[in-house]
Amino acid sequence: MNAKPISRRGLMLVLSSPSGAGKTTISRRLLDRDPGITMSVSVTTRPMRPGEQPGVDYYFVDLPEFDRMAEQGELLEHARVFGNCYGTPRSTVEQALGAGRDVLFDIDWQGTQQLAANARNDLVSVFVLPPSGTELERRLHTRAQDSAEVIAQRMAKASDEISHWAEYDYVIVNNDVDESVTAVQAILRAERLRRTRQVGLPAFVQSVQAAL
Ligand SMILES: Nc1nc2c(ncn2[C@@H]2O[C@H](COP(=O)(O)OP(=O)(O)O)[C@@H](O)[C@H]2O)c(=O)[nH]1
Numbered sequence: 001m002n003a004k005p006i007s008r009r010g011l012m013l014v015l016s017s018p019s020g021a022g023k024t025t026i027s028r029r030l031l032d033r034d035p036g037i038t039m040s041v042s043v044t045t046r047p048m049r050p051g052e053q054p055g056v057d058y059y060f061v062d063l064p065e066f067d068r069m070a071e072q073g074e075l076l077e078h079a080r081v082f083g084n085c086y087g088t089p090r091s092t093v094e095q096a097l098g099a100g101r102d103v104l105f106d107i108d109w110q111g112t113q114q115l116a117a118n119a120r121n122d123l124v125s126v127f128v129l130p131p132s133g134t135e136l137e138r139r140l141h142t143r144a145q146d147s148a149e150v151i152a153q154r155m156a157k158a159s160d161e162i163s164h165w166a167e168y169d170y171v172i173v174n175n176d177v178d179e180s181v182t183a184v185q186a187i188l189r190a191e192r193l194r195r196t197r198q199v200g201l202p203a204f205v206q207s208v209q210a211a212l
């Protein structure tokens, strides 16, 4: 007989890294492989890159609209990165978690700290490191989506982002994309089994005991 799945709370899985280390690539593959997790789409004031889709990669807004959302409490967290504003819309995340679905975040250390302060029990954080500094620069160039000036700015900020690595629950060195995705899947699998997240466990155990 197939038992009913034990109900559980959704979790917030955060991936952070210096720009270019590969978190967007890892996130996309994870979303393809795991139907149980959905991406939190951020709002940003940064210009759209070639190949990006509004509402899929980001919601692209102007600064007055971003400020309005922040002031009215519509953002779960927000931060300034590379001179642009980024933030997580609150309502979609709260709906997903309430329905027992997991949410994936591609946000920086400032946003991760805000989530940790407000919802530590629901948070699982992963820091993605590049294999080396030269490989990070090579990846920023091969992505070919930013000007030389923007790339230089991102390299200059990399050390700052990396300095927060020890605030994360897990750390992955992104040598091989496939291995990194498999590692994130393993983290997700274990974290879903945490006793405190399986809110349906007491009722389930009671039903098992009742039949003994
Ligand atoms: N705090 C916060 N950071 C974000 C959010 N969305 C994106 N970021 C971070 O902003 C930084 C720049 O993102 P992006 O412009 O897409 O560049 P990329 O990471 O190099 O592809 C990255 O470190 C993202 O993780 C958000 O909603 N909140």
Ligand SMILES: Nc1ncnc2c1ncn2[C@@H]1O[C@H](COP(=O)(O)OP(=O)(O)O)[C@@H](O)[C@H]1O
Residues within 6 Å of the ligand: 017, 018, 019, 020, 021, 022, 023, 024, 025, 026, 139, 140, 142, 143, 144, 174, 175, 176, 177
């Ligand atoms: N493990 C990897 N090996 C080689 N190239 C990678 C790897 N992971 C990502 N990349 C490439 O590096 C570039 C930056 O990756 P991206 O996912 O956009 O980084 P981030 O989202 O962290 O800024 C992209 O061109 C991507 O295809």
